[in-house]
Amino acid sequence: MNFSRGFLQWAAAGLVALAILLRAVGLDQRPVIHDESMFAYYAWSAMRNGHYTHLPILHGPTLILITGRVFSWFGDSIATGRAWIAAISLVVLAAGMGLWPRRYRWWFAPVLFTSPILLYYSRFLRNEMLFSAVLMVGLLGAARGISRRQSAALWAMPGAACLIGLIAIKENALFVWATLASFGLVYAVRRLVWRGPARALRPRRRRRPRPAAPAGPPARLQRGTYMNPSYETVVKGRPGTVSDALSSGTETPRGDPAGVADAARESWLPTALAWIWGAALGCGFVYFIYHVTTGPDSRHALANLASSWTYWREQHQLHRISGPIHYYLPILLLYELPALLLLAAGLVWDAGLRRRRGLVYLGAVGLWLLVWLAWIPLARVGFIARVGEFLHVEPNGSMLVLGVIIAVLLAWSILQLEQHRPLASFIGWWAACSLFQYSSAGEKVPWLAVHIALPLIMMLGWVWAPRLRTMGRRGRALVLAWLVLTFAVALRNDYFLIFQGRDSDPRERIVYNHTSPRFDALCRQLLSNWEVYSDEIPLARRRVVLIGAPFWPGVWYFRDCNWVSPAQAPEALGEGDDLIIGDQSRLEDLLRRVDMAEWNALRLSLRNAWVPAWPPGRPETDTWAESLRAIPAWLGYLGRALPVWWKYYWDREPWTPTGEYPIIAIEPMTMRR
Incomplete structure (x- = not known):
């Protein structure tokens, strides 16, 4: 499908303007809910008193400190507090676009820009959007920092700093670190053990007719743009020729091992130093944030950080705000149904590309069913019972359905590793881990759905981008039509959620602890x-x-x-x-x-x-x-x-x-x- 460059530029500008408009209009109209009032009040107190003593119940101090500073600059109103959260949510969108394949990122931008879950909490004074913005910048920096780009060192430093600095925003950083560590372990095992290319698992390429070979010499020779040096130039050593450079030693031949080693050393050394400096910067930021918020009961910054972590862990153990393990599935289906259906269709298509790929998906689901059946009689046995109690899981129907979804996501992630697509593989791994981590956590609240919806939407682009490359015009038109439908349904939900007063109505599952x-x-x-x-x-x-x-x-x-x-x-x-x-x-x-x-x-x-x-x-x-x-x-x-x-x-x-x-x-x- 070919669109003019001007049309594409206007469409992109319209999407960006729409994303800003949806996040900027009517920020003062919605009542201030219970949690928003806590963050806003303590930020206001920090502005008035010049100091904030960290309260673990409010998670990391970063949100309070920044909001207090914003209040001192622009006035202490709830609209001001929500406005800077809306602004930081645009960073989430920009970084998300950067993590998608470049060719088709604007195809899926409407889904990301108008996601009702992401939009609602982009207008909400809480940690979720700040955490997501720093996380997405960290992932973008890490993805480009480990690449072979010339700018890898420039990206590595903010990537490392953001991924470490997450703990100063919210203790959910532990979930992110666990996801990164587990994926790194799987990736290392894949590189060390599974070296051979599993060609039977790769999608069959669509055969396209090759153009006939042109008669005569190649076009580059006809144009005279490339000619091999003559015998006299190389052997006889005329002045200023290649032989002079070889004999003088001023230029290393391309195949020389020493030259390759020097080039490799020059490329990875700045990047490694950037990673180290970024990690040091992130640790320094965390120490600074917890140091400036110490109170009379906190001896030093590390004790302040430990108290925050201890409180968060105890709250999840207490099951303070309980809910079934499928708590987030109805919320996701209610607000992101068209996008999830498109994601499911892409996974089904991926499984059908080759018989053995389908067997990988079936094998993952079958393995989970065997584990679940074996789990039922052992659920009350010693160690297994303690693990189930710690994770708040049990072998019921909800866990069965959730496990099937997670198994499919993990199967797709592993298949992407085989295709040498590590970033796509990580996105799928992140989606699966987030779904399990937040579903099994003791505290169930709607705003945590942000951390599940975001990786699922990111995964949507990586699932469909390879298919769009090989599709014909009709297939692309069908996908584009479904994306337009998803965009329209999301806009309808956004309209009623923002402009029709449902943002404080308990009929909306996303609303929690609201104010009438x-x-x-x-x-x-x-x-x-x-x-x-x-x-x-x-x-x-x-x-x-x-x-x-x-x-x-x-x-x-x-x-x-x-x-x-x-x-x-x-x-x-x-x-x-x-x-x-x-x-x-x-x-x-x-x-x-x-x-x-x-x-x-x-x-x-x-x-x-x-x-x-x-x-x-x-x-x-x-x-x-x-x-x-x-x-x-x-x-x-x-x-x-x-x-x-x-x-x-x-x-x-x-x-x-x-x-x-x-x-x-x-x-x-x-x-x-």
Whole structure:
């Protein structure tokens, strides 16, 4: 498919403009949720106090320090905090484009630019986008730093620094390091043990008719651009000829071993030094970040880092925010379904390119099935039981499905190694490892889906690029049509998610621990009214009482006020109280003692309940025997549930009404002036 250069340039510019627009519009409209308020408040405190003492619950200190600096430059609003996250998310897109094959990177750019999961958390004040940006720059630098490019040394230094500096952003860096180490081990084994080319596994090349050999000498000889030196020039040694250079020793012949060794030494030495300097720079950055955030309980930076790591590990062991091991699969299917279908089609095509390639996929899935069947009777046995408890896994149906997906991804990754495509192989390995790591982690929250969706989208480009090279015009048109469909569906999801108020609606699976629009509107209206009379009563003299769950995000909204958070509701309200807001259960007794002629009580919800995972009527089974007997009931249930699921997928029409978390806000009938 041939497009003019001008059309391609305008299309690329339009995609970039669209990516920026989707991330920049309406950043102040969405209510500030629980987690955002924590990061924003501590960044604001760091700006005011000039120091931040690291809190392990907020992960690495880098986000807090940068956000505090941004607040000092551009003002302390949630829009400012989200804006710099939106800007850093563009680095994720740019680095992702750099990791794709150059020829077809713009084919898959719309999928990356409009991914609903990546877009939603690009407008979200949290660690995920900063972590992803540093990770992608690190991977891009590492990929080019180990290449034979002349600029390898320039890329190696930021690559090493970013991959090490990840730990100062979030402790999930351990997952990345484990992925890199395991892939490096597999790659080393492949190079040392499996040396022979497995030609039977390689895709058959499409045979193309060769042009007839031209009669007469080659065109380069006809043009006179290349002529072998004459006998007199080489042997007789005329002045200024090649023989003079050979005899004088000023030029090393091309095949001389010494010359090859010197050239190789000159090429790898700067790159090796760049890797060392980059690693030192990354370690220095980590030490600096944890050193400047030490508190009275931290003796030095390493103790600060250790406390962060210990807290993160304990939270995953506690299973604090639990969920099934397939927790992220519905989220991925809900928001990235067309892209995942295209990825699945590419893997099926890859398996069918040659019979033995298909056997590799079948062998990987079959091996997993054998492991899973052997796991069932041994799940309660000593060491295996402890490993299963540590990884939060057990041999159930969810683990079976997840393992099949991971086995297919790993099979594709290994096949790419055989084809000498190490970068493609790593992308597949990264996707498989991320899916397992975050699915088995003890804490299940929607924003971690970013770390699964990103490698899967990156893998999409590497799966289809080789196929597009060998396709005809009709095949490319079909793939392009599916990419356009994926782009259109993603844009539709993005529109409703951003511009139609669903970004704080529990009908969206991606929304978690949100704040209701009514609570947000109340806080903004009160602050606006108080600001009008700030000359008479400054905000610092406005007394706000926060009790229970509204503490977050209430602290961020009323950060400039005189807020308090007692453990219990006060016995009575005083003249100096401007707002009392808290859980309904804690304020009911106070509300009975309040003179309603002087005080106004508002009943609202802090947040709404989530939609249950399954529509009603699902068969309940406890054992495999019961599950087998219930197969007809399951088939009937799935048939009835498909229309319900489709309505939810397309229109987010919930199958059950959503509940509420009731709170009460009490304010004076007449505002203090």
